[in-house]
Amino acid sequence: MNKLILLFLFFFCSNIGAQDSLPLAKKEKIVFTEKDVVVDSDFVALKPFAKNFKKKYIDEAFIYEFKTPEKNAWDRFKEWLANFFKNIFKFTDSKSAVNFVDILLRTIAILIVLAVIYMIVKSIMNKEGQWVFGKNSDRKIINYDEIEKNLHKVDFEKLIQKSLESGENRLTIRYYYLWLLKKMSENHLIEWDVEKTNSDYLYEIKDEAQKEDFAYLSYLYNNIWYGEFELDEATFAKARNAFEKSIKKINNG
Structure with a gap:
């Protein structure tokens, strides 16, 4: 046992001595010069930003802070209507009331558009075109709206004949009435003026x-010109005879 211990101590001491006898490695200092530095000589082109490039980033995907849009007068009006109908019809939530208001406003808008279209179509259907003056006017063609302004130049007999041929009985009665005013003015029974009414002329007549x-x-x-009823032949014939009789009486003095 003692021999083993002595052998162990012998080898241990020999190993330590061997380590102490190893020479120390010498550290070399590395020095870099300009020749050792590699310079990048490649040309680098600057890439500028595109003009108005910021506009590409204004979509909702690039907006990270959402702000509640301000309500305008129309939005406030719709909100007021929604609250009004919500209280009346007892809507369960505000969204239902808003949907109801949207449908209501769209319906009203459609009705307004249809009413405007109806008035335009009616105006076109009632348009009476252009007519011809008498001989003293060199047969100038004028618009119907100008007839009253040029009452004394109009050849009403020709206008009446044309309206009869086209079957426009209601228009024929209007021409008879204007012809009557023309004859009364020519015979100094009234002072004709485009702005006067039937009551004005009635007041001027002395007889x-x-x-x-x-x-x-x-x-x-x-009743015939402004009435909305269908003008039958019997009523038209009666009115026509009455106008012709009165005009003939005025001509005869």
Whole structure:
């Protein structure tokens, strides 16, 4: 046992001595010069930003802070309507009331558009085109709206003939009425003016019989021209005869 211990100590001491006898490695200092530095000589082109490049980043995907849009007058009005109908119809939530208001406003808008279209179509259908003056006007063609302004130049007999041929009985009665005013003005029974009304002319007529005739003819004209009913042949013939009789009486003095 003692021999083993001695052998172990011998080898241990020999190993330590061998380590102490190893020479120390010498550290070399590395020095770099400019020749050792590699310079990158490649050309680098600058890439500028595209003009108005910021516009590409204004979509919702690039907006990280969402702000509640301010309500305008129309939005506040719709909100007021929604609250109003919500209280009346007892909607369960505000969204239902808003949807109801949207449908209501769209319906009203459609009705307004249809009403405008109806008025335009009706105006076109009632348009009476252009007509011809008498001989003294060199047969100039004028618009119907100008007839009253040029009452004394219009050849009403030709206008009446044209309207009869086209079957426009209601328009024929209007021409008879304007022809009556023309004859009354020419015979100094009235002072014609485009701004005057039937009541104004009735007040100017002095003769009671003529005043009574004019009152009746004015009644016929107003009901036929402005009435919305269908003008039958019997009513038209009766009115036509009344106008022709009165005009003939005025011509005969």
